Amino acid sequence: MSLFIIGDVHGCFHTYLKLMDHWEPKTETLIQLGDLVDRGNFSPLTIRLAFEVKKVFKNSVHFLRGNHEQMMIRYLQGEPNSEHWLENGGRETLEQFKAHKLDPYFYLGWLNTMPLSWENKNVLISHAGFSGVGSPFDIHNPDGVLWNRKPLIHMGKLQIIGHTPLTGTNPEYLEASNSWNIDTGAYKGNYLTGIKLKKDGTLIEVITIPTDPRDIEHKNTLPTGMVINNKGQNISLSN
Structure with a gap:
């Protein structure tokens, strides 16, 4: 099976659907590298679609955790000092869940x-x-695989990452770390990128989909100004 890897979606559901149209389930393993949620207008629908796709295709589909999923998890679990998610897209995401x-x-x-x-x-x-600083799989490590902004180290394999939005249309390959960054800033109104590889890492195709305007314009808000807090209670956002 070849690989079809999708970058940061950030709630851009309609753009995500257009990119998913390029997936060939019979011949390609689908991997999404995290940050399905926040920023765009349709985080609940991206989560629901990913959940249903995983349920149907099971072992041929993999949705990885991004830092925005990690923030969402901590908030929903009521962990201490998790309210900063609200200021990083979580407030709008909770409003969208209520609206839908x-x-x-x-x-x-x-x-x-x-x-x-x-x-x-x-x-x-x-x-x-992978930055080479601290434990890469420590979810609290600012230089780990959820949060790293430092240059990548060469891991002896082709690395595919997102997380740090690029400004151009195309993903970026860095020879020094043998890595691709495929976050082309969908929520910024740029593009959502997917990259197709042979299982040995050979590049087959890069697909860039312009952000659908519905995903980012006229941010959805609720007239009531209510969201669900991390104790499952409604709270007002109007004050």
């Missing part, structure tokens, strides 16, 4: 099962990549 009459807590168990990386003998995929 979906329960974010329904997906919490699944979010907790999201792995931090996927790899085979030749390819290594994670949200933010």
Whole structure:
């Protein structure tokens, strides 16, 4: 099976659907490298679609955890000092769940099962990549695979990452670390990128989809100004 790897979606559901049209389930393993949620207008629908696709295709589909999923998990679990998610897209995401009459807590168990990386003998995929600083799989490590902004180290495999949005149309390959960054800033109104590879890491195709305007314009808000807090209670956002 070849690989089809999708970058940071960030709630851009309609753009995500257009890119998913390029997936060939019979011949391609699908891997999404995290940050399905926040920023765009349709985070609940991206979560629901990913959840249903994983349920149907099971072992041929892998949704990795990004830092925005990690923030969402911590908030929904009521962990201390987790309210900063609200200022990083979480406030709007909770409003969207309420508007779509979906329960974010329904997906919490699944979010907790999201792995931090996927790899085979030749390819290594994670949200933010390997910096060589601290433990890469420590979810609290600012230089780990959820949060890293430092240059990547060469891991002896082709790395595919997202996390740090690029400004151009195309993903970026860096020879020094043998890595691709495929976050082309969908939520910024740029592009959502997918990259197709042979299982040995050979590039087959890069697909860039312009952000659908519906995904980012006229941010959805609720007239009531209410969201669900991390204790499952309604709270006002109007004050």
